[in-house]
Amino acid sequence: MADGARTDERRGEAGASRGGRPRDPALDEAIVKATRRRLVLDGYSDMTIGDIAADAGVSRPTIYRRWRDKLELTIDALDYGFRAQRDTYPRLTFEELSAREAFTEAIRRVDPCYFNPDAMVLMGNFMGETLRTPELLAVVRAHAVEPRVHLVERVLRDLRDRGAVRADLDTHTIATLCFGAYYSAFLRGEADRADLAAKVAAVLWPGIAAAGS
Template identity: 45%
Template structure:
């Protein structure tokens, strides 16, 4: 029952956004009653926090990034960037992020939850890969791993806003360009 409610909550967050989703709709989608939901969660915010945390944990378990250290540098960077994609493994990540951003002023805890449980774990392998490549002398000296990661991940947002759709080849093109700009030897 709990997993059904948590999954229904994420689905409603994607389809309706935080402000329009209701406990009644979530309960109906999960096949339970509103009192059943309220026995476990006292309000919508607490339910959404648990649902997002559950969803992000499931994503990490289903789609681990793998051992990037064993890959050639360019492929490691490609895999790390694919893992960091704001679309996430389900393709709905950007919608969740957009809905959370639209609620940032009214419900500030949501953005912190997404940052801590979704964005940072997705970005960490990319930043770690960039740091490892820099430490190995593969990258030009002085490359700021966090800034480069932000730029690479930011390209997904910019491309989506410009084109209005997901570009499945974008990550590979970004890595190719970054490879040249960072002076990576290869």
């Protein structure tokens, strides 16, 4: 995009009015989905409100009435994906599972691609913005990374309370390893990661389980 067009884009962001019209959930969803697709294809820096509007079939003012700027829209796009992922979880509670099954299910849910097959590309684009837009990675960490990793930590703490895992377990490091396994598998070209959670659990469980578990 030419520098003049980018300047116009920024001016539009700065001068937009959000108005007070009632929100149309279907329209909001179309814009958010278009944003998520543009984040994958273009990355955050090259993504423009104009392109999102064209993809969603709306005008730029329609977007600016709902979101102040591109960052705010991106935050909602991230939250949309995380909510959609949670909606696809099996209808079960960890308490009804055996200790190892609960650990495996927690690892499965930390998969960035659990809901969105393009999630690894999306996350790579966000990490590539570290120098240009450092505040974006902080948003990604708070909205898309920590909620997933904290789930593994919470399950491990619950298992520790049940006496199923070692009392001295470093839950933070274990959760980080589980999350990182998906990135390692992606970078090594392992396209089929459906059973990765079970494999990771099988490797880690003997080292974290309490005696007799």
